Amino acid sequence: MENKNMVIFGVRPVIEALEADKKLERIFVKRGSDSPVMQRLCALASERGVDVTFVPVEKLDRMVRSNHQGVVALMAMIEYASLDAVIENAAADSLVVVLDGVTDVRNFGAIARSVECAAGDAVIVSAKNGAPVNSESIKSSAGALNILPVCRVGSVRNALRQLKDNGYKIVAATEKSSTPLWSGDLKGRVAIVMGNEEKGISKESLKLCDQQLAIPLQGEISSLNVSVAAGILIFEVLRQRGL
Numbered sequence: 554m555e556n557k558n559m560v561i562f563g564v565r566p567v568i569e570a571l572e573a574d575k576k577l578e579r580i581f582v583k584r585g586s587d588s589p590v591m592q593r594l595c596a597l598a599s600e601r602g603v604d605v606t607f608v609p610v611e612k613l614d615r616m617v618r619s620n621h622q623g624v625v626a627l628m629a630m631i632e633y634a635s636l637d638a639v640i641e642n643a644a645a646d647s648l649v650v651v652l653d654g655v656t657d658v659r660n661f662g663a664i665a666r667s668v669e670c671a672a673g674d675a676v677i678v679s680a681k682n683g684a685p686v687n688s689e690s691i692k693s694s695a696g697a698l699n700i701l702p703v704c705r706v707g708s709v710r711n712a713l714r715q716l717k718d719n720g721y722k723i724v725a726a727t728e729k730s731s732t733p734l735w736s737g738d739l740k741g742r743v744a745i746v747m748g749n750e751e752k753g754i755s756k757e758s759l760k761l762c763d764q765q766l767a768i769p770l771q772g773e774i775s776s777l778n779v780s781v782a783a784g785i786l787i788f789e790v791l792r793q794r795g796l
Contacts, residue, residue: 654749662693
């Protein structure tokens with residue numbers, strides 16, 4: 554169960570929170586709800602860039618024990634950063650990490666920790682299918698999520714296009730590549746893309762990548778944990794910069 558202090562429930566309270574532009578992490582709605590007021594709630598959430606997930610009523614019952622009226626919202630635990638602002642303030646050697654469908658909060662937190670330790674500029678996550686910023690991800694980040702700018706975007710593909718338009722090299726970390734990471738060009742502005750724990754980087758995102766790099770493995774297991782792989786790529790960037 555989520556921390557009760559971070560939960561808003563009931564149709565009217567959630568609509569009021571959206572109208573007041575309160576920072577919400579995610580909204581859970583009872584599956585099958587399609588009343589006019591619920592449609593209005595979902596439309597407001599879409600306008601605010603807040604993901605709405607339809608779930609069985611049993612999940613909502615586990616989250617709160619009061620009358621939730623078929624809707625529960627989780628308050629955001631951090632203030633999200635604007636991707637526009639991150640790019641505007643970026644230096645010539647800016648480093649960001651884009652998470653394309655990373656859903657495990659511990660992986661998310663560990664990656665954010667590596668980005669912060671490397672003095673990276675931001676981690677970019679999907680509002681729809683990314684791990685949330687909650688107490689567990691913050692703990693796994695050793696507090697980095699309270700320091701590091703986190704950009705929550707509606708479309709990872711659009712975010713990659715925006716980064717490309719602003720001089721970033723888009724680098725995919727994928728075991729399917731035959732190019733080892735040390736052969737890549739990781740100088741200048743770099744955006745490292747890390748994919749979903751099971752499916753990897755989406756085909757749409759891969760098409761936008763300038764380089765696809767792999768970490769050569771010598772053992773029988775064919776892949777690394779995504780947070781471990783991200784750490785290796787992040788610090789390869791620093792190595793190539795002579796840091």
